[in-house]
Amino acid sequence: MYLEQIDIMKAQPLLQKCGLSVPDGVNYTAGLFDDNGLLIACGSLKYLEFRHSVMIQGIAVDPDRQGEDLLGKLMTHLVEIASEKYYLELFLFTKPEKVVQFQNIGFNLVASARPYAALMEWGGGKLGIDWYLDRRRSIAKRARSDYYHRMTGGKSYGPEFDPDADKPKIARLLTKVPYPEKVSALVMNCNPFTLGHRWLIEQAAAESDLVYVFVVDEDASLFDSAERYVMVKNGVADLKNVTVMKGGIYVISSLTFPSYFTKEENLAKAHTAIDAEIFGRHIAPAMEIKRRYIGTEPISAVTAVYNETLKERLPRMGVEVVELPRLELDGQVVSASRVRALLGESREPLKNPTPELIAELAKLVPETTLDYLIEEVPKYDNRPEEY
Amino acid sequence: MIKQKATAGTLESSDIFVEIAPAEAGAGISLDLTSVVYQQFGPEIEAVIYDTLKELGVADAALTVKDRGAVDCTIRARIETAVCRGKGEE
Structure with missing residues (x-):
């Protein structure tokens, strides 16, 4: 019995x-042969x-x-090869019925979309789902404390943060502030950020105590991840109950959702299901999200x-899930x-854009x-604390 | 001193797969252990791993360990090999 690198075909x-199709875009394929080749x-x-x-x-x-x-035998070889290659995390796509076999080998289940x-991961304590959810929890905790701060007129950051919360006066103040139950989320690419995106977020903000906007964190679009994140953050800065963050690897990324970037519809069923399962089973409970807003497509x-x-x-x-019609202008959606x-x-x-072009753009995007589109804007750094 | 990322062992039944990576001085040992027999023997396996590292004088390292029911001497052997490779002694 021997192992060697082979061509995927x-x-x-x-x-x-x-019963498997040939995966595309792979970089390395290993074959295990018996003594007869x-x-x-x-x-x-x-x-x-x-x-x-x-x-x-x-x-x-x-x-x-x-x-x-x-x-x-096969997996030992693949993990060794992957380990030689510098990586932060090792993932695995398989069928739901094979999950137990890979769990026996030491992979952890992220989400199963029957x-x-x-989707499974090696989880070397680096950038796995646990780490990701810890970050989501602390972002949610900070958003809740900001909420208490607003609701108490700047007097208290709420029971989770305020060491003086049990002092009678602050405690009385806080009992008047209901816990932020209505928590909503939107996932957006915003390539670039338009009035249509802004309108959707406004609707969610008006109907919720807190809103989380996940900006798709992938450099497969015209505007890169950092640019889109900054555009959204600036574009909703006046909506105080909205928190903008980068979606990271577990929200519509080339990991959970490759078909979004390759536009293959059949694969889309599987990948969208994985994405939905990760959101519903992990992210929503971690951030206490009760609603997801989407625009009609x-x-x-x-x-x-x-x-x-x-x-x-x-x-x-x-x-x-709340589906809202998209904002329209001149009979066409603002996209x-x-x-x-x-x-x-x-x-x-x-x-030197023409005034006509500026006027045309101004109908579609916020100021x-x-x-951002017109002036020379310095590159923003990837601020890790909002990741 | 662990200088480079290294692996030892296999993911086959009755064996243990060890991946060791450098850590900053003073960071201590971080161990991420997954085992099919964790319920029964988790603390024992961890103890063997920590003891072996101590004997080898490894104070700072990040380990990812996947166990499929290896016996103690196998665990020791795999850890030793991973450490040797991590130190670049092989």
Whole structure:
């Protein structure tokens, strides 16, 4: 029995035998052969460079050779290869019914979206889901304390923070402030931030005690993650109950949701389901989120599938989904793609734009975004505390 | 001193897989242990790992350990190998 690197196409018959499709964009494929040179197990690695992470996928063991612990041999090799490559976290996509096998090998389950797929992670105490949720909890805790501060006229940061909260006067003050029960969330790409995004957030803010906006944290869009985050943060600075944060790796990223960036509709079902499960089972409870606001999707097929999946899965996990019609202008929805078209799909700040173009843009984006699009703006650093 | 990331052992049944990485001086040992027999033997496995590291004079390191029911001598051997590789002695 021996292991060697093979071409992914060589693994196709085995993958097919196991009911798997050939994963695309993989960087490394290993094959395990028996003494007769027959391929009996295979698996692939995909390097998520931007995340400094590695994804294991396309793992197949010949159904006629089960029970020989071939999976253990194969996975040892793949983990060693991944470990040589510098990574922060190691992930694995598999079928929900295979989860137990990988748990035995030491992978932890992040989310299982029956019947499509399950996401697991190695969890070397680095950037796994536990670390991520700790960050979400502290962001939520700070948002709640700011809420108490506003509601008590700047007198108290609430029972979670104020060491003097049990002093009778402050305690009486706090009993008049109801606990922030109505907590909502939005997940947005904002490429760039438009009046349409602003309108959705305003609706959520008006109906909620607290609102969390997760800005998709991936550099696959015209505007990079840091730019989009700054645009949203500046664009809603006046809405005091809104907290903007980067979505990180567990909210619509190339990890949980590769199809958003590759636009393949069939895969979209599986990936949207994983994304919804992570949000509903982990993020919503950690941040006490009760509602998720989404905009209707008339254009993008993948986003339409995503909305359907959210409406189907989130209510089961105690998160209400509120779908709002998109803001319209001249009979067309205000969308980021319209803005990008006006900008000529270029990210460079406009030099000497015509007054007509500025007027046209001003109809679609708030002033904060307009400033950003027109003037030369220095690059903002990735502020880790808001990650 | 652990100088580089290193692995030892396998993910096969009755074995243990050890991944060791450098840590800053004074950081101590951080151990992330997953075991199929954690319920029954978790503290014992941890004790063997800490003892072995102490014997080898490793004070600062980050370990990720995946156990599939290895016996104590296997655990010791795998830790020793990982430490040797981590020190660049192999």
